Amino acid sequence: xxxxxxxxxxxxxxGRRPTPQRVMILSAIRGSGGHVTAEExxxxxxxEYTFIDIATIYRTLQxxxxxxxxxxxxxxxxxxxxxxxxxxxxxxxxxxxxxxxxYLDHKRFIEPLRLALLNDFGFEADLEHFAxxxxxxxxxxxxxxxxxxxxxxx
Amino acid sequence: xxxxxxxxxxxxxxGRRPTPQRVMILSAIRGSGGHVTAEExxxxxxxEYTFIDIATIYRTLQxxxxxxxxxxxxxxxxxxxxxxxxxxxxxxxxxxxxxxxxYLDHKRFIEPLRLALLNDFGFEADLEHFAxxxxxxxxxxxxxxxxxxxxxxx
DNA sequence: ATAGTTGCAAAGTGTTTGCGCTGAG
DNA sequence: CTCAGCGCAAACACTTTGCAACTAT
Numbered sequence: 001x002x003x004x005x006x007x008x009x010x011x012x013x014x015g016r017r018p019t020p021q022r023v024m025i026l027s028a029i030r031g032s033g034g035h036v037t038a039e040e041x042x043x044x045x046x047x048e049y050t051f052i053d054i055a056t057i058y059r060t061l062q063x064x065x066x067x068x069x070x071x072x073x074x075x076x077x078x079x080x081x082x083x084x085x086x087x088x089x090x091x092x093x094x095x096x097x098x099x100x101x102x103y104l105d106h107k108r109f110i111e112p113l114r115l116a117l118l119n120d121f122g123f124e125a126d127l128e129h130f131a132x133x134x135x136x137x138x139x140x141x142x143x144x145x146x147x148x149x150x151x152x153x154x
Numbered sequence: 155x156x157x158x159x160x161x162x163x164x165x166x167x168x169g170r171r172p173t174p175q176r177v178m179i180l181s182a183i184r185g186s187g188g189h190v191t192a193e194e195x196x197x198x199x200x201x202e203y204t205f206i207d208i209a210t211i212y213r214t215l216q217x218x219x220x221x222x223x224x225x226x227x228x229x230x231x232x233x234x235x236x237x238x239x240x241x242x243x244x245x246x247x248x249x250x251x252x253x254x255x256x257y258l259d260h261k262r263f264i265e266p267l268r269l270a271l272l273n274d275f276g277f278e279a280d281l282e283h284f285a286x287x288x289x290x291x292x293x294x295x296x297x298x299x300x301x302x303x304x305x306x307x308x
Numbered sequence: 309a310t311a312g313t314t315g316c317a318a319a320g321t322g323t324t325t326g327c328g329c330t331g332a333g
Numbered sequence: 334c335t336c337a338g339c340g341c342a343a344a345c346a347c348t349t350t351g352c353a354a355c356t357a358t
Contacts, residue, residue: 017332017337038323053340058323076228079322093277102275109270116263121256122291123247137276171312171357192348207315212348233347 010067024048025060026069034101035073035081035092075101075131092131097139104132164221178202179214180223188255189227189235189246229255229285246285251293258286 007026008018028044029036036044038057045052061082064070071085075094089106104110110127117123161180162172182198183190190198192211199206215236218224225239229248243260258264264281271277 015337019332019338021339051340054322055324055341056339059338062324074230093271093275093279095277096280102277104271109267113263113267117247117258117286117288121247122294123249123256123286123288124294125247125286125288126250127286127288132271132277132279132281134271134277134279134281140276140278169312173313173356175314205315208347209316209349210314213313216349 035083095136189237191233249290
């Protein structure tokens, strides 16, 4: 459970300033309970502070990424998403029916694959953070098909 | 071994014309021995026919995709790549050191994951075609680090 | 004629950059 | 003072779209 305080520390340690914008951006991500796009962060922060610009969001996200505060996920939904970095490696199942995403434990599901690739090919897979799309059980039950034609939605 | 002929059949069956552009685009992909970007196809085809436009490439790629002639891969390297569609499902290992990519068999490596997700979560993963980035054995041997900072390169 | 196809130019996304102004150290 | 950080506008890379001309049937 990181608290607001941390951002100050982390930023100062890196010789950066904990500006209001940065604090707002971080809490916007925190308050979203998941992974958000830059655009979504922009909208959230604008409720508090109208003048924030998308460039600031992107610059801040890059900074946060470098500092290990957030991590990036590409859910293949057009734009990159960001979430608060956690110590435990994990991935996402993204339902193309309802858009929801689910936590996928690394050790149990992904590590075996990583090891297999390493053993069989000597390939050191970078499975830091990725997303598997598909249909969640609910959507399957309600008879949706994997109408995942990408582009367009939203 | 599909031959040039097939494109004619496939297109005609779909009520489309096997135009020179389309033939050239398909053989450009074939002749690339792997997965290519739209831009790369453009360059290849232009050697034969200077006036081809990138829009035609994209339109044709969409058409080919719909007809099942090519499949799309997002190697996360900026632009989408395309390759000749094969019957056997497979994926790619993409080395972030040398850029090379390697074939990854579906049944052996990915199907187990798919089944696990289905059993454990009832999640029907759409693991059609994806790419795992990392370092190939050669690059590991030659001491490269996973300097995969994405964006920017080229 | 009719419908499919093309080149060209323009528009669209999502993201990044240049720049001058501001404000903390 | 000095440099990080900001908002703004413009640039960027990749992809899509509108349109008028063209072409096989």
